[in-house]
Amino acid sequence: MRSVPVWVVWALGLVPLAVLGWDLAQGGLGPDPVAAIEHRLGRTAVYLLLATLSVTPILRFGRINLVRFRRALGLLTFLYAALHLAAWVVLDMGLMWSEALRDVVKRPYLTIGMAAWVILAILAATSSNRAIRALGRRWKTLHRLIYPAAGLAILHWLMAYKLWPAWGLTMGAGLVILLALRVRWGRVARWGDRKTA
16 A cells, blocks of 8 residues: 555545535535535544544554554544534535524533544644654553543434434444454553563
C-alpha cells in the first residue's frame, strides 16, 4: 500500500458527498430531502470513524499496513460530522442559533451527538505533526477518545430513530469488537512490559 498516495483516500472519501450532491440535483432524496441529507452525512461519518478504528486490526490480522491513511480517514470523519451538524443547523433549524442551542440542551440525543462532535473536533484540531510533537506522550492518550466518540455517535443515531434498527446495532457491534481488541492488545502489551522489566 506504500505506492498508493494519501490523496487517493481523500478522493474516495469525497465520493459519498459527490453522490449526495448528484442525488440532490436530480431530486432523488425522497419526500424529505433535509432528513435524507442529514442521515447520509451522519452515516458516512460513522462508517469512516469505524474505518479509522479498523486500521490497527487490519494490520494485525491481515498484515495490510494502512497506518499512513489513518489521519486522512480521521479528518474525513470530522468533515462529514461537521457537514452533518451544519445541515441540521442550516437546513433544519434555519440558522436560529438560540433555538438550536435550546434543542441541544433539551433533547438527549442531540446532547450526545454534540458531545461526539466536540470530541471529533478536538481530535481533528490535534491531528497535525506539530500537535503530536507539542503534546508528546499525552497525544496518544487524548486520541483514545475516538472510542467514546464512536460510541456516542452510534448512540445518537439510535436515540434519534427511537428504535433499534439493524444498521445501528451492526455499527454498535462492530465498535464493541474493535474496543475489545484494543483492550486485549493493551493488556498483552502491558504484560510484555512486565516480563521484560
